[in-house]
Amino acid sequence: MGAVDAFIRSIQDAIRPDDRGSISEWAAKYRILPPDTPEPGPWRNERTPCLVEIMDTLSPASGYTEVWLKKGHQLGGSALGENFIGHAITSAAGNILGVFATIDDANKWNLSRFEPMRTATPALRRAVKDRDVKGSDNTQRRKKFPGGMLQLVGSNRAGGLKSSTIRYVLLEEVDEYPRDVAKQGAVPELARNRTSNFGSKARIFGNSTPTIEGASEIDGQFNRGDQRYYMPPCPACGHRQRLLWENFRWVDSDPTTVGCACVGCGIVSKEHEWKRLFTPDMWVKTAKGQPGVASFHMPSLLAPLGWRSWVDLVVDWLEAQGNPIKLKRFINNELAECWQEQTDRVQWEVLKERAEPYALRAVPRGYYVLTLGVDTQDTWLAAQLVAWGRGERALVLDYFEIHGDLTLDPSNPDSPWFKLDAYRHQAFRNEFGIDLRVSMTAVDTGGLHTHTVYNYCRARRHDSVIAIKGDRPGKPILGRSSRQDVKNGKGDIMKNGVQLWFVGGDTAKSSLFARMDADEEAGRVGADRLLRFSTQLPDIYFKGLTAEVYKVELGRWEKLAGRRNESLDTLVYAYAAACHPTVRIHTARVAEWDELERLLEPRHRDLFGGVPPAAEVAPAAAPVVPVSPAPVTSPVQTSARDEELETVTAGDDGWLSNTDNWLN
Numbered sequence: 001m002g003a004v005d006a007f008i009r010s011i012q013d014a015i016r017p018d019d020r021g022s023i024s025e026w027a028a029k030y031r032i033l034p035p036d037t038p039e040p041g042p043w044r045n046e047r048t049p050c051l052v053e054i055m056d057t058l059s060p061a062s063g064y065t066e067v068w069l070k071k072g073h074q075l076g077g078s079a080l081g082e083n084f085i086g087h088a089i090t091s092a093a094g095n096i097l098g099v100f101a102t103i104d105d106a107n108k109w110n111l112s113r114f115e116p117m118r119t120a121t122p123a124l125r126r127a128v129k130d131r132d133v134k135g136s137d138n139t140q141r142r143k144k145f146p147g148g149m150l151q152l153v154g155s156n157r158a159g160g161l162k163s164s165t166i167r168y169v170l171l172e173e174v175d176e177y178p179r180d181v182a183k184q185g186a187v188p189e190l191a192r193n194r195t196s197n198f199g200s201k202a203r204i205f206g207n208s209t210p211t212i213e214g215a216s217e218i219d220g221q222f223n224r225g226d227q228r229y230y231m232p233p234c235p236a237c238g239h240r241q242r243l244l245w246e247n248f249r250w251v252d253s254d255p256t257t258v259g260c261a262c263v264g265c266g267i268v269s270k271e272h273e274w275k276r277l278f279t280p281d282m283w284v285k286t287a288k289g290q291p292g293v294a295s296f297h298m299p300s301l302l303a304p305l306g307w308r309s310w311v312d313l314v315v316d317w318l319e320a321q322g323n324p325i326k327l328k329r330f331i332n333n334e335l336a337e338c339w340q341e342q343t344d345r346v347q348w349e350v351l352k353e354r355a356e357p358y359a360l361r362a363v364p365r366g367y368y369v370l371t372l373g374v375d376t377q378d379t380w381l382a383a384q385l386v387a388w389g390r391g392e393r394a395l396v397l398d399y400f401e402i403h404g405d406l407t408l409d410p411s412n413p414d415s416p417w418f419k420l421d422a423y424r425h426q427a428f429r430n431e432f433g434i435d436l437r438v439s440m441t442a443v444d445t446g447g448l449h450t451h452t453v454y455n456y457c458r459a460r461r462h463d464s465v466i467a468i469k470g471d472r473p474g475k476p477i478l479g480r481s482s483r484q485d486v487k488n489g490k491g492d493i494m495k496n497g498v499q500l501w502f503v504g505g506d507t508a509k510s511s512l513f514a515r516m517d518a519d520e521e522a523g524r525v526g527a528d529r530l531l532r533f534s535t536q537l538p539d540i541y542f543k544g545l546t547a548e549v550y551k552v553e554l555g556r557w558e559k560l561a562g563r564r565n566e567s568l569d570t571l572v573y574a575y576a577a578a579c580h581p582t583v584r585i586h587t588a589r590v591a592e593w594d595e596l597e598r599l600l601e602p603r604h605r606d607l608f609g610g611v612p613p614a615a616e617v618a619p620a621a622a623p624v625v626p627v628s629p630a631p632v633t634s635p636v637q638t639s640a641r642d643e644e645l646e647t648v649t650a651g652d653d654g655w656l657s658n659t660d661n662w663l664n
């Protein structure tokens with residue numbers, strides 16, 4: 001094609017009227033899915049019948065200006081957003097805004113979603129030129145095409161764009177947008193204002209996996225709309241109904257037997273029997289909704305045959321039982337429903353009532369890994385020692401404060417840091433007379449002493465100490481880490497001197513309280529409990545645990561006025577330490593726990609002749625001032641991760657061989 005032809009073509013593109021064709025027709029005609037997708041090759045609406053009506057409601061002829069999709073994972077929901085953008089670029093010109101949770105997400109979408117679609121779709125390649133072509137106006141987050149421009153932004157920058165008018169808005173994963181009180185609904189509102197000039201020709205497509213009841217943006221937007229549910233007919237009697245997880249049945253914990261029971265006739269039909277009846281016209285509106293606002297609910301139960309199967313879902317469901325984090329993930333990601341957070345305020349006396357009469361600092365049976373969480377205040381440290389067992393079972397082993405001048409050098413015996421080191425290095429004996437050491441210590445860097453903490457952690461980076469910092473809501477308990485510059489006592493800067501880990505405090509708190517709820521609901525006692533406290537813990541400990549409540553309207557945990565919360569914070573930090581890659585109690589396999597049990601709770605106690613069981617109850621702590629390292633008697637289990645049990649293996653009859661590298 002010559003230059004003149006190209007010029008004329010671009011003029012024609014810019015002035016031609018909207019193509020009134022629907023997005024599903026556009027996809028069937030033009031869209032080629034790249035090789036790394038579940039079904040590469042030409043888009044076929046027959047394979048994804050549930051998506052057709054959603055696309056057509058976004059199409060020029062629909063009469064709807066907003067479409068909201070509350071969706072599960074791996075359903076083709078992302079491809080739907082791509083088709084929306086692709087259709088807008090090639091058929092009905094206008095400015096397009098794509099909003100993502102972060103700028104990184106925007107870049108990732110461009111690389112892994114938009115560019116593959118563009119290069120595989122000739123009509124799109126004609127409209128948006130290759131990036132390396134001179135004058136193509138195709139940059140990572142800004143793409144010019146005849147008749148408009150596509151801009152990709154992070155949600156915190158969505159308001160800063162000066163571009164005059166926008167006709168199309170894609171709001172991707174809205175529940176991941178950071179929010180605070182005043183800003184709930186801020187980005188959708190902005191999108192509505194920005195597109196208002198286009199009246200009924202504007203289109204907003206927002207989608208997300210829902211999160212927490214009352215705080216979920218997509219749930220709120222879904223409820224503004226006409227709330228469409230997909231209702232296929234029962235394969236046995238033809239009765240049309242929603243596929244609800246509560247009607248799924250399987251036999252004897254065998255996922256391969258899964259089917260869904262009909263609410264009309266009760267007959268259980270298999271996945272393929274239900275899904276082969278799926279057609280595009282099975283969506284049913286269940287609410288009037290605001291004018292021009294359509295909303296769809298799409299759980300993973302509706303995934304096309306051959307994608308995420310019902311068998312897989314049952315496997316995940318069974319795995320999630322008794323594990324609040326996995327359960328929340330299943331409810332959100334697979335059922336596309338909100339998780340109901342425990343928001344009732346727990347009284348500290350109630351928590352204290354569930355405490356058990358075990359001794360602090362003596363490790364009971366069933367706990368194999370110790371972690372320490374440290375909170376830094378202006379003039380003191382608070383620390384909590386937690387023991388971990390199978391299934392992330394946690395037992396609080398100690399809580400104490402160390403007061404003093406935090407600016408003193410850790411080598412000075414008066415320094416709180418010196419005392420913390422002494423505490424960290426002591427041994428904690430279990431019922432079998434084996435001594436455990438602290439596997440990981442996490443120290444908070446917030447507050448006045450950030451660089452003091454950096455220096456402390458930097459000097460102990462090979463002694464299982466990490467520096468941590470709170471992350472925003474919705475993040476993993478221990479997530480990403482980054483290198484930070486460290487200023488030492490002389491004012492010198494060490495570039496990238498310390499590795500700082502980010503802690504999802506809200507996630508940890510939700511998990512901890514959900515665990516206590518699960519204990520209560522299941523009526524668990526003693527060693528079966530997921531989270532245990534000792535009656536030797538001081539009242540201030542229980543008061544601190546209940547010093548924060550989850551505020552649905554803010555979507556985060558908040559401290560109650562005038563309350564101290566160090567016991568909750570240090571429990572969170574000890575949890576984060578347990579999730580460190582070298583400890584990772586949350587992903588340890590059964591075989592690894594078995595090995596730990598074999599090492600730390602040997603059944604042939606005779607082998608350890610002369611070692612007294614640590615049966616005596618330790619003195620109560622209120623609050624405890626750490627002592628010098630306790631004299632260590634062999635055999636010693638040092639940092640279960642790094643070193644072999646040399647003192648045990650010597651002279652035994654070989655039953656304990658092959659113990660090294662158990663975690664590798």
Ligand SMILES: [Zn+2]
Pocket residue numbers: 234235236237238239262263264265266267
């Ligand atoms: Zn039926």
